[in-house]
Amino acid sequence: MTIALKDKILSKVTKPTRYTGGELNAVIKDPASVDVRFGFCFADTYEIAMSHLGLKILYHTLNDRPDTYCERVFAPWTDMEEQMKERGMKLFALESGDEVTRFDILGFTMQYELSYSNIVNMLMLADIPVRARDRDESYPIVCGGGPCAYNAEPVADIFDFFMLGEGEELIHEVTDEYIKWKKSGKKNKKDYLEAIAKIEGVYVPSFYDVEYNADGTIKSITPNNPNSPAKIRKRIMKDFDKTYAPETIIVPFGEVVHDRVMLELMRGCLRGCRFCQAGYIYRPLRERKSDTLLSLADKLLSCSGYDEISLSSLSTSDFSGLRDLTDGLLDITEKKKIGLSLPSLRIDNFSLELMEKVQKVRKSGITFAPEAGTQRLRDVINKNITEENIVRSTALLFSGGWTNVKLYFMIGLPTETAEDVEGIADLAHKVLDTYYAIPKEERAKQVNITVSTSSFVPKPFTAFQWEPMNTRDMLIEKQNMLKGAIRSKKIKYNWHDNKTSYLEGVFARGDRRLCEVIIRAVEKGCKFDGWDEHFKFDTWLEAFDELGVDPDFYCTRARDYDEILPWEHIDVGVTKKFLIRESEKARAGETTPNCREKCAGCGANSFGTGVCYE
């Protein structure tokens, strides 16, 4: 029985199991037995990090290598950070408890723009120089991946390299090269970066020079190293059915956000909603076979003891083997008394029947995402859901005993008018009328309709990447307009704070001139920007001001098609030509059919797989 430093710290913080590791199925190795110590970093709390599917995949595939020890490294909550600073403890990895300062590689998954400040803060807590150019060979190589890596320019000076696209193969290739470099004596970091710059999907930002025009737009992005390609193409897994999927899963002690087995049905989406970055960057749609998924489900449930399983994809209803899969899953879940949750389902007779089977007792809320209030605007964004769909589906739901309906919308979409905003309230009232149209004795009591709006943020690699984001004043005006248009007490309106959306809008389409702003903001105390209680908007504005950077330039400015965008050198498969075509169709209010109905020629067929070749 000893009293360790960690005990003195952990006795003073909330949720200490965030920091102890030791969960079931966590991988423990002898650090002396490996060549590479890899810190898999997620710049948010344990509860969010442990809900992330990508972490689970890459953690286990790296640890399957005998030469590599991959550990988890998360952002300590502010109380823990204070204790660590007070006691001189640096950022540490969960498995070994060791400080990460001299690890070989730190790999950050970049899930959302608002975590940039936490990435910088974590490096500072690890006592690692924040800028890549200030890190010599004795420090870890810092790399990043995930959706924000497709335009990682705002953090380009911080990272040594980025991995674009799916990491299941790529992460092994860069690790292999690292081992070669390490065994040759780790003489010069540039040697390693040159070796990996040749690998498809690797982007080394320091190997590209960016020049600017007098008006602040980009003049050119040019490779400055013979090993770096003019365009960096994302990686995807061609045979998704055979792609590595872990057969084990870490089971946290404390509750996490997605505390269940997650079964990844497919990657990509065939819908083509014009605002949706995920819908474009993960193309083409690829599926796993039902049998593969059922066998995985069985293994994951047995090794974890979880009593819930969830299907993961961008649009579950588009999974072609859904009936086989759900029949098979229900066999397992009924026998083992396991709950099955089915997110991202379109409401039709089949899915209602399915929900009846799954939710035998509790009829919890159902969420629809019409995204826009009028058919005109839904056509603009290519959200192929009609008012009739929604009314008919909600009628089915209300007759089936459901009483809570959530409706998700965005405000600030391109071409939006007052009529579109008021259309949100009209649609909610029509859903309410559907409820009242059902005879009293056939409907459940106490109907609740929740309308939620978020602010539209234009993202790179979407049809709206050239669009100006609405100003904060415009968004507030629209929120107030909607508030005034909702007349029933049965309809509740929730809206999203537009200060965080504004910052997200700046970083989403930002360039390298934002790096110093982010570092300055963190020095001034910004962190956990995704958390209301920590978000310091005024401090951010000060940081922009001090460095003479105008955030509106990135956020509320309209771009021309011929402007060189900060992500011009990145190739996600979907072509600029296609995005321009989609942008024009949006302005004309024309829709584009989904990939299974008719190929729209987006360019993702160049990967030679998936829905393009069904």
Next chain:
Amino acid sequence: MSNYILKYSRDDRVKYISHLDFVRMFHRAARRAELPFVFSQGFNPHPVMTVAQPLSVGVTSDGEYMKVGFDGEFSPQDLTDRLNAALPPGFKILSARKVEGKEIDLTKIDRAEYWVKVEYEGSIDAQDIADFLNEPRLIVMKKSKSGVKESDIRPYIYKLDLTGSDEKTAAFSMTLAVGSVYNLKPESVIDAMEKYIDGFKPEFFAVHRKSLLCGDVDYL
């Protein structure tokens, strides 16, 4: 249905797990062990289990008890082996026993033996402890549901020994009341020592629960 009493330990690796998290962890272990637990009714069926005197966060133990029910019968060894194979590192079932009726009643557990290690400044010796225990009343501020109030803890200290000390740390063994009548935590005893023993300044401390007792009897 048959009921079993399990005695188990929790070491340093899992001492920060709260009671609720412990219960959920055990539900999952039960599923992994594929033992035919008796499940509760309702929307989220879970194995029925009763934990005797939940352990405070940060405390290790090798004398915890719980009661569980199964459809079917198992030898204590089989049960112990299967659960140990399913539990996360840091938990261990030490022994198991099938119980009929009320022969073992976990609600009758009324005291616990603790080993406590205290970092301190100043001094402490056996005479200090003897004098401390001779005080007619030991009043400390104690948290209860209705707020913080004064309480005399002397009647609930059944045993207190200084088992070792050096300049920086002192080790104690103490047997204290637990349960619904009066629940005395080691930190309250340390608070009282700070108040009543001149020149003893406790700082950080670590607690290990050695056993849970019903009178003088340890069930397993």
